[in-house]
Amino acid sequence: MDYVLAALVxxxxxAGIYLLLSRSVIRMLLGLVVFGNxxxxxIFTAGRLTRAAAPIVPAGLNQPDGPVANPLPQALILxxxxxxxxxxxxxxxLAFRAYQxxxxxxxxxxxxxxxxxxxxxxxxx
Amino acid sequence: xxxxxFRTMAPLIVAIMLVFAVYICLRGHNEPGGGFIGGLIAxxxxxxxxxxxGAEATRRALxxxxxxxxxxxxxxxxxxxxxxxxxxxxxxxxxxxYLELGETVVPLSTPMVFDIGVFLVVFGTISAIxxxxxxxxxxxx
Amino acid sequence: MGTFVLTDALIQTTTAxxxxxxxxxxxxxxxxxxxxxxxRKTANLCFLLAMLVVVAIIACxxxxxxxxxxxxxxxxxxxxWLPPFGISFVADLFGAGFALAASVVTLVVLVYAEGERGQGxxxxxxxxxxxxxxxxxxxxxxxxLFNLYVWFEVMLIASFGLxxxxxxxxxxxxxxxxxxxxxxxxxxxxxxxxxxxxxxxTLNMADILRGAPLANPAAIATIAGIxxxxxxxxxxxxxxxxxxxxxxxxxxxxxxxxxxGLLTKVGAYALLRSLVVVLPASRDLLEPVLVAIAAATLLxxxxxxxxxxxxxxxxxxxxxGGIGSVLAGVAVPSxxxxxxxxxxxxxxxxTMTALYLVAGLIERATGATDTRHMGGLYAASAxxxxxxxxxxxxxxxxxxxxxxxxxxxxxxxxxxxxxxSGGLLAGALLINAVLTLIAGSRLWAHVFWRPAxxxxxxxxxxxxxxxxxxxxxxxxxxxxxxxGLWPNGLFEILAVGAPDMIDPARYVEAVxxxxxxx
Numbered sequence: 094m095d096y097v098l099a100a101l102v103x104x105x106x107x108a109g110i111y112l113l114l115s116r117s118v119i120r121m122l123l124g125l126v127v128f129g130n131x132x133x134x135x136i137f138t139a140g141r142l143t144r145a146a147a148p149i150v151p152a153g154l155n156q157p158d159g160p161v162a163n164p165l166p167q168a169l170i171l172x173x174x175x176x177x178x179x180x181x182x183x184x185x186x187l188a189f190r191a192y193q194x195x196x197x198x199x200x201x202x203x204x205x206x207x208x209x210x211x212x213x214x215x216x217x218x
Numbered sequence: 219x220x221x222x223x224f225r226t227m228a229p230l231i232v233a234i235m236l237v238f239a240v241y242i243c244l245r246g247h248n249e250p251g252g253g254f255i256g257g258l259i260a261x262x263x264x265x266x267x268x269x270x271x272g273a274e275a276t277r278r279a280l281x282x283x284x285x286x287x288x289x290x291x292x293x294x295x296x297x298x299x300x301x302x303x304x305x306x307x308x309x310x311x312x313x314x315x316y317l318e319l320g321e322t323v324v325p326l327s328t329p330m331v332f333d334i335g336v337f338l339v340v341f342g343t344i345s346a347i348x349x350x351x352x353x354x355x356x357x358x359x
Numbered sequence: 360m361g362t363f364v365l366t367d368a369l370i371q372t373t374t375a376x377x378x379x380x381x382x383x384x385x386x387x388x389x390x391x392x393x394x395x396x397x398x399r400k401t402a403n404l405c406f407l408l409a410m411l412v413v414v415a416i417i418a419c420x421x422x423x424x425x426x427x428x429x430x431x432x433x434x435x436x437x438x439x440w441l442p443p444f445g446i447s448f449v450a451d452l453f454g455a456g457f458a459l460a461a462s463v464v465t466l467v468v469l470v471y472a473e474g475e476r477g478q479g480x481x482x483x484x485x486x487x488x489x490x491x492x493x494x495x496x497x498x499x500x501x502x503x504l505f506n507l508y509v510w511f512e513v514m515l516i517a518s519f520g521l522x523x524x525x526x527x528x529x530x531x532x533x534x535x536x537x538x539x540x541x542x543x544x545x546x547x548x549x550x551x552x553x554x555x556x557x558x559x560x561t562l563n564m565a566d567i568l569r570g571a572p573l574a575n576p577a578a579i580a581t582i583a584g585i586x587x588x589x590x591x592x593x594x595x596x597x598x599x600x601x602x603x604x605x606x607x608x609x610x611x612x613x614x615x616x617x618x619x620g621l622l623t624k625v626g627a628y629a630l631l632r633s634l635v636v637v638l639p640a641s642r643d644l645l646e647p648v649l650v651a652i653a654a655a656t657l658l659x660x661x662x663x664x665x666x667x668x669x670x671x672x673x674x675x676x677x678x679x680g681g682i683g684s685v686l687a688g689v690a691v692p693s694x695x696x697x698x699x700x701x702x703x704x705x706x707x708x709x710t711m712t713a714l715y716l717v718a719g720l721i722e723r724a725t726g727a728t729d730t731r732h733m734g735g736l737y738a739a740s741a742x743x744x745x746x747x748x749x750x751x752x753x754x755x756x757x758x759x760x761x762x763x764x765x766x767x768x769x770x771x772x773x774x775x776x777x778x779x780s781g782g783l784l785a786g787a788l789l790i791n792a793v794l795t796l797i798a799g800s801r802l803w804a805h806v807f808w809r810p811a812x813x814x815x816x817x818x819x820x821x822x823x824x825x826x827x828x829x830x831x832x833x834x835x836x837x838x839x840x841x842x843g844l845w846p847n848g849l850f851e852i853l854a855v856g857a858p859d860m861i862d863p864a865r866y867v868e869a870v871x872x873x874x875x876x877x
Contacts, residue, residue, distance in 0.1 A: 113543070118535065125542055132550045139557025152248060155364070169505060173549055175254070176512040182347060183519055184538050191531045205532040207605050214668045215731065289396030296390045306373035309382045311439040
């Protein structure tokens with residue numbers, strides 16, 4: 094099972110990087126999301142896969158009853174998902190605003206901060 | 219979106235969701251649930267109210283600015299961790315208080331305060347985003 | 360599995376109240392940010408609150424620095440759980456010193472911004488600045504790699520908010536490039552963390568330190584390589600530097616000063632911490648790559664600054680050149696190399712912030728952002744020109760300014776290293792100093808010394824705004840000059856701090872993991 098998931102992680106990351114190489118901002122954004130999900134899946138796989146129960150300690154006990162799944166990767170992934178979601182929503186709003194204001198979805202035409210046809214700097218002063 | 223059915227049912231749905239959100243938040247210590255999920259449910263309730271009544275009316279109904287609610291959440295979450303300063307323990311160590319009210323014992327703890335803080339943070343930020351998106355050309359982020 | 364008693368997993372000793380100086384800066388910054396968010400409709404109150412909080416943080420961090428200097432690294436593990444299960448915060452001299460520099464810089468920027476922003480603007484500026492400070496302080500003081508990731512993201516969100524504050528088209532353009540590249544960098548960081556966790560089962564730095572030598576060296580080196588990619592992107596090292604000059608000049612000057620002073624330095628610090636301290640064996644494997652990146656960054660960045668006519672973009676290239684110096688220290692981690700890299704980070708935090716602040720003053724005086732439309736400013740404001748010149752000399756590493764000492768240490772380190780790599784780095788460091796000097800003096804000549812070109816004007820400025828802005832910048836510059844003239848204190852700190860970076864035995868002991876089998 095680990096190998097299948099490892100291959101899946103590879104597919105996610107490859108697809109994410111492919112989308113990131115695009116010039117369109119929305120595709121890049123989707124690429125980041127796919128990439129981030131690949132990374133989350135990787136952490137999940139890195140925590141070892143089990144068919145055990147959910148890691149919840151029953152009431153009145155100090156330790157789980159029998160083997161349970163590793164809870165730490167789940168906590169890490171939850172944190173990563175929350176943060177990734179926050180940054181993603183920010184970037185989405187930003188891309189939308191940039192599209193409205195700059196009228197550019199293509200990064201090649203997004204040149205307000207870096208003008209293309211600037212004259213050369215003066216050679217002396 | 220603005221059918222009369224939706225507008226009539228919305229307050230009912232919103233009220234149930236808000237109560238359910240508080241329930242989810244409070245059961246979160248030992249069972250599935252917690253402040254984050256509770257906050258998301260409550261924020262979806264606000265989003266529904268925003269769809270039904272419009273963003274402005276919802277803002278007024280909230281009384282406090284959503285971002286201020288989020289700030290308050292961070293504040294009490296931080297303070298809940300600070301409480302262990304007085305018990306000779308490191309930051310974020312939990313402190314429990316068992317209130318005996320006649321028949322039942324109500325366990326109160328700093329993790330609960332922290333969870334309520336998380337609830338408010340999630341509720342505030344997600345509501346701010348959804349209300350911002352629902353308002354026409356409204357301010358986002 | 361025997362019977363398990365909960366107290367076995369808990370720290371039994373009581374924590375002294377004095378130990379709380381370690382986490383207080385963070386708590387204060389977070390609480391301050393929350394309070395500023397609630398009070399954001401009243402800008403004046405927010406300013407007072409932010410000043411108060413930052414001064415309190417500085418007081419805590421001075422106490423922390425003195426304490427760590429006297430009695431070694433200090434650690435606290437959250438929630439009473441035994442490390443590595445609880446999240447540890449650890450301060451050694453490098454972390455504590457950088458955190459102090461970060462809050463001093465923030466204080467200066469807050470005062471400066473008060474003059475720049477004008478009265479009665481209610482936005483989230485103060486909340487964002489405090490949140491950024493929380494992220495930066497957390498990154499410097501944490502002892503857990505996943506926690507470092509969380510602080511990186513806190514920093515990222517706050518810097519996004521600052522970047523688009525005001526929402527001019529220019530800023531949106533810069534923020535898109537900044538946002539994508541930095542989000543990608545943290546995603547790569549998380550990727551490395553996932554692999555590291557799968558390999559070692561821990562993310563506590565002290566625990567990794569003990570576990571890494573036992574693991575497969577090739578796998579660990581791969582992880583170190585991904586970390587180098589992620590942190591190099593954050594720090595704007597050479598092949599990944601394009602986002603910095605594309606974005607840092609877009610927000611208002613105070614904000615770009617804060618970002619330039621803090622963010623790339625956190626990336627550089629993370630490189631230093633993860634490669635030199637936590638994974639030294641993998642760093643040795645990566646050494647040729649590090650040398651190449653350091654030399655390329657050192658050489659290419661000042662050339663970019665020479666070719667650039669936009670003032671703040673040119674300074675952006677100088678910031679990148681500084682990262683090259685830190686990387687040189689990572690590439691040659693002898694005692695001098697690590698001391699030099701640490702001192703350079705400290706110097707760059709102060710100097711780069713001051714440079715951007717001066718650029719902001721210049722832009723306000725001339726009403727232009729491009730040096731081709733500036734000129735003759737010397738006649739209008741001689742003190743401003745002296746300030747700019749001093750900072751340029753400090754950046755280039757001319758004695759007696761602060762920038763000279765780390766360059767000297769790094770030069771000693773690379774010459775002591777010998778071989779092709781040492782020679783290459785020494786040459787690159789020297790050429791970088793010359794090129795930086797050329798770029799800086801060119802800027803100075805264009806902005807201040809040459810006669811004003813047609814159309815260049817000197818705008819009258821509101822007196823109060825000038826005095827707060829100029830005063831804050833001059834105070835920071837005075838600090839840089841003083842630290843350069845009397846560097847003994849800094850060297851004493853380095854004499855204790857650098858050995859701890861190279862042999863982190865005291866660090867592991869402070870966390871409480873010494874002697875326990877990995």
